[in-house]
Amino acid sequence: DVVLTQTPSTLSATIGQSVSISCRSSQSLLDSAGNTYLYWYLQRPGQSPQLLIYLVSNLGSGVPNRFSGSGSGTDFTLKISGVEAEDLGVYYCMQATHARTFGGGTKLELK
Amino acid sequence: EVQLQQSGPELRRPGSSVKLSCKASGYSITDYLMHWVKHRPEHGLEWIGWIDPEDGETKYAQKFQSKATLTADTSSNTAYMQLSSLTSEDTATYFCASLRTTSAYWGQGTLVTVSS
Numbered sequence: 001d002v003v004l005t006q007t008p009s010t011l012s013a014t015i016g017q018s019v020s021i022s023c024r025s026s027q028s029l030l031d032s033a034g035n036t037y038l039y040w041y042l043q044r045p046g047q048s049p050q051l052l053i054y055l056v057s058n059l060g061s062g063v064p065n066r067f068s069g070s071g072s073g074t075d076f077t078l079k080i081s082g083v084e085a086e087d088l089g090v091y092y093c094m095q096a097t098h099a100r101t102f103g104g105g106t107k108l109e110l111k
Numbered sequence: 112e113v114q115l116q117q118s119g120p121e122l123r124r125p126g127s128s129v130k131l132s133c134k135a136s137g138y139s140i141t142d143y144l145m146h147w148v149k150h151r152p153e154h155g156l157e158w159i160g161w162i163d164p165e166d167g168e169t170k171y172a173q174k175f176q177s178k179a180t181l182t183a184d185t186s187s188n189t190a191y192m193q194l195s196s197l198t199s200e201d202t203a204t205y206f207c208a209s210l211r212t213t214s215a216y217w218g219q220g221t222l223v224t225v226s227s
Contacts, residue, residue, distance in 0.1 A: 001173060041156075041215075048206060048217035049156065061214065092156055096210065099170060100146065105155040 002027050004093055004103035012111040013083045021106045023093035025074040030097070037096035040069055040078045044089040052091075053078065083108070113137040115207050115218035122224045128195040131221050133207030135188045141165040145190040147181065148206045150220070159205075162190060197225045 003026040013019050029036045040053040051060040053069035056076060066081045080087055088110060093103040118132040133145065147159040160171035164183035171179060178201070180193040194201055204220040 037212075039215075043150075043156070048220060049208075049215075050217075051215040054213050054215075058213070090155070094156075094158075094210075099172065100158040100161070100210070102148075102156040102158060 002029075002095055002098045002101045004095055004101050006091075006093060006103035006106050008106060009104065010107045010109065012109055014111050015083055015085060017083050017111075018079065018081045019083060019108070020080075021078045021091055021093075023071075023076045023078070023103050025076075025095060027098065028073050029076075029095050030073060035097075036072065038069075038071065038076050039094045039096065040067075041092045041094060042087070042089050043092065044086075047089075049092065080108075085110075113209070113216045115209065115216055117205075117207060117218040117221045120222040120224070122226065123197050125198055125225055125227055127197050128193060129197065129223055130191055130193045131205055131207075131223070133190045133192075133218050135190070135209070138209075139185075140183060140188050140190060141185055143209050143211055145181075145183065146208045146210050147179065147192045148208055149175075149203045150206065151203045159192070164190065194223070197223075199225050201225050 005024045007022045041049040043049040057069045091106045114136045116134045144161040146161045149157040159175045162169045162181040183190045202225045207218040209216040
């Protein structure tokens with residue numbers, strides 16, 4: 001199975017600060033058709049996960065443009081340019097190139 | 112509007128089994144795979160597997176091969192997951208989800224508590 005390693009596991013930020021989360025895969029997520037199925041989700045406390053980014057760098061429906069995704073192959077990054085209070089929760093990367101796997105999660109909290 | 116409505120919380124004894132449901136509305140479940148995901152706060156999200164309701168094909172994460180059984184009833188547009196031989200490690204919230212290429216829809220989750 002593909003293993004996704006997220007760092008850091010916890011992130012403390014102030015409102016307005018920019019932060020980044022890393023997601024590294026044990027195998028390349030580029031498939032034979034040239035697609036990379038890497039996603040980012042946010043799970044707020046007591047809620048279901050919400051899709052933020054699909055296919056590495058595409059913004060999900062209704063997601064603010066302070067969120068951005070980048071990367072290729074085995075290394076991927078989610079960036080939040082100016083954290084807002086509503087961004088607090090746990091962030092997960094997920095790959096869908098080889099079945100499905102979630103990363104271990106990164107908890108974003110207020111400093 | 113796509114919605115996934117999951118069944119209510121369950122309390123089970125160790126060694127028993129439980130069957131959870133996920134009723135879809137706003138689309139036909141035969142159009143997309145239905146996924147199931149386990150959530151424990153200290154362990155994060157774990158992908159259990161998917162079912163293709165159109166033909167019943169299933170795929171499981173290795174860890175859940177003998178734990179979970181996925182089925183679907185196209186006449187009621189509902190997906191099911193049965194968990195067997197329950198232990199305290201199965202205490203968690205379980206989500207059904209339609210994880211599509213460019214979008215995702217999640218149920219509200221079902222809390223399963225395993226306790227004697």
